[in-house]
Amino acid sequence: MSECSGSCGSCGVSDCGERTAPAKAAPNKRSTIKHMIGVVSGKGGVGKSLVTSLLASEMRKKGYNVGILDADVTGPSIPKSFGVGKTLSADADGINPAESASGIKVMSVNLMLPQDDLPVAWRGPVVSGVIKQFFDETNWGDIDYLFVDMPPGTSDVFLTVFQSLPVDGIVTVSAPQELVGMIVGKAVNLAKSLEVPVVGLVENMAYFKCDECDKEHHIFGEPQGAEVAERYGIPAVATLPMDPKFARLVDAGKVEEYDVAGALDAIIAKVEEF
């Protein structure tokens, strides 16, 4: 943390206590990032990468220039979801990101590995260095919204991203199980201590509807997004079902084609306020 008192609101220090609108970031001469949104959860497997992909796709459909920085270096799943392969190239000015069918810029460690299932066994400081490099040395171009798909948990990468990159706000992802909600609370409390506003909670896997008999099942317990959001003072809530289409589209690299049918509107409205 800096020694800034946090009272000026305009010193430009990225973790200044009172910043409400971080200065537009220009990580390199070919890139301008207007806004940066971190997608986090305290626990893995609640669908954080899916929510990142859907938020980015929805914003792109609205006409914004959108990028995704896949910071989940030990389990990167964004490239596969968008069907972007080993399309990275680099020149003297930096790394050129991959681009999805609809034009979303994607940067991920998996774009650099010769084989998808090779492990990346890097200790924390190395991971943190890679994330900073992804931000600083990618030719992002002009980006309105850069989404950062965070790894689960609250360790090194979490601290690095929120202490050193100009993140405007956080969207947190949860699943109904009470246990998971508790663990998400850890991430929310840490974000608050780092003075980054949490703008929305997406409750994923909230229910499953049988396509044979229409019965709605709460496989992971009763939905509780509204309650969790209230407990932690989060302004917007969205609900997503368990839908076999997600797995099919992600496996086919066509996550952009999913129609969220307005389910994320409340969150998107908050993101657009930045």
Add this chain to the structure above:
Amino acid sequence: MSECSGSCGSCGVSDCGERTAPAKAAPNKRSTIKHMIGVVSGKGGVGKSLVTSLLASEMRKKGYNVGILDADVTGPSIPKSFGVGKTLSADADGINPAESASGIKVMSVNLMLPQDDLPVAWRGPVVSGVIKQFFDETNWGDIDYLFVDMPPGTSDVFLTVFQSLPVDGIVTVSAPQELVGMIVGKAVNLAKSLEVPVVGLVENMAYFKCDECDKEHHIFGEPQGAEVAERYGIPAVATLPMDPKFARLVDAGKVEEYDVAGALDAIIAKVEEF
């Protein structure tokens, strides 16, 4: 890694290339650990903690002395699953672990926090130190099988546990989605490079059966455990359904009461071979 050539098979170095039966570990004068099994996945949220809990419970039902070291320090869920609270005490000889209803010894960072949702924002080296301390300074007593619930991914804690603790073998947990299978491959490849045998694969959330119309749904895609196990040379496979009972029992702290109906027998037989 040590400088051991890996050819003797009996030098006692914990990461010796050819070890088939690591020496019984005595981390402190009050504890003897006969066997140590790591439960891993490359990706979070596939049910690794649930599988750890079920394996430990099944082994306990068979009469073994069982412990769980919850190494997922940034998202520890084992204490809640077993309904063990803040019951830790310490004396000059070390920390006394919590104990479940059926007598499973549990050690977890969540047992030390004043509030369940407080974040643990420790960088890698600190996390690694805590895990080693949990192993070395807990009064485990005589343990036949100590299960280590690993955090997702393949970073610091993964390296620490497999390089410095006497792990006999690994059980890996996957979900049907092709994507998740790919990420699990990362963990399996890393374990192989560290010379720790992978004894079993549990395919969790393989299907969901509607209790109204009996239709079986593959929400996360077609099951593929057998194929993944064959691809990576894993000898035993088990399949678990999505079952609302899991969430209910875990939330109630009664995971030990779940009846796996023999689903884990193949894996347990392999674990008993150690």
